[in-house]
Amino acid sequence: MTGTKRTKEISDFLEVDKRSVPRLLDKLRNLGYNIDSERRKGHTLLWDQQYSLKKFNTEESRFLAELVQIYAPEHPLAKGVMRKLDYDISTVPLAKHVQEVVNSKNFENLKWALKHQCQVILKPYHSNNELSPPTDRTVLPLQLYLRHRQLYAYELESGKSKTYKLSRIGFVEVTNEKFNGSLPPLEKPDPFGFYATTADHIHLSMTKAAAQLLAEEYPEAEVYLSPDDDLGIKYKGPMCNPMGIGRFILGLPGKIKVRSNQKLMDFLHQQQLEDLHSDE
Known part of the structure; x- marks a missing residue:
């Protein structure tokens, strides 16, 4: 995407609300990029070729x-x-995804396996279930998601596609063995760490403080935030499972309103009923 672009062109290209564009451009300026904005013409990235060859930005x-x-x-x-x-x-x-990569060799092995569609062994994988001991998992890597923090892979033993946190992998051993079977449909993540083949779209209104906490807890959600006339900020974006964002909403009572998505509303209502019964 080069040349002078209007706000709508940028928002369409990034698939974000038009009101998010000025905030994103300000972030680029803070990183040292020189962006010229004119109301009638649009936004232009000014590039000083001579300067860029002499000094890192x-x-x-x-x-x-x-x-x-x-x-x-x-x-x-x-x-x-x-x-x-x-x-x-x-x-x-x-960046968080760099801190969480156990070592560069694992990351390089996964990239190689993805490119050549080879199976790998996670030796071992430490489950978040304390009762489950670390075990080796033979998987076919399918995708790296969430800024390279999670591996989405097909596990041969269970015959299911699962997610694995790179920070829980001991060592990635490439087997060079191909997978000849049929794979389930590829799932994609929402900003809250859940995966599905298709995502629901939700509309939330929240206070600025709640939006700040949301961006800190789920950095991938920030691109879907924009100004709102109600509480201050709105989220309009994907949701694969109501559990992720639902728990966040329940943790900030009165700070977030659900504007649309019946599935999320039903989840919140059910959780509130369970909390009431547990207090009896």
Whole structure:
């Protein structure tokens, strides 16, 4: 997407509300990008080719710092490189998906297996169920989701597609074995960590404080937030399962209103009834 673009063109390209565009452009400006905005013409990214060849911008420096932290944090040259990038190696603010990757080898193995459609063994995988011991899982990787924090894969033993957190994988062993069977339909995630082949769309109104908490808890939801005439902020976006966003709503009573989606309303009503019975 190049050249001068109007707000509607940008919103259509990003699939967000038009009122979210100014906020997203401000974030780009904060990262060091020079964006010229004219009311009648639109928005233009100004690129100084001569300057860009001589000095890293903020985003490029962050990217290089993350690579050093992942691949060679103990290398004798690491601290010197970090100093030249103007980052303190002990306090560099890494993105969450980088922090949660156990090591670069796992990530590279998964990317290779995805490209070549090979099975891998997760050795072992630590389930979040404390009663279940870590076990090896033979899976066919299908997709990396949520900023590379979760692996969506077909598990051969159960014959089901499941999600695996990269932070819970010990080591990824590539087997080079192909999968010749039929796979279930590919599922995609919502911003709240649930997967489905198709997603419902929900409309929420919330206070600005609730929206801030939502963006912190579920960063992928931020792109669907925009100003609202009721409580201040609205969320209009996908939901695969009411449990994720539903629990968040119940944790902030009176701060979030459900404007549409009967499935979510029914879930909240059922949870409130169960809470009442549990208090009796």
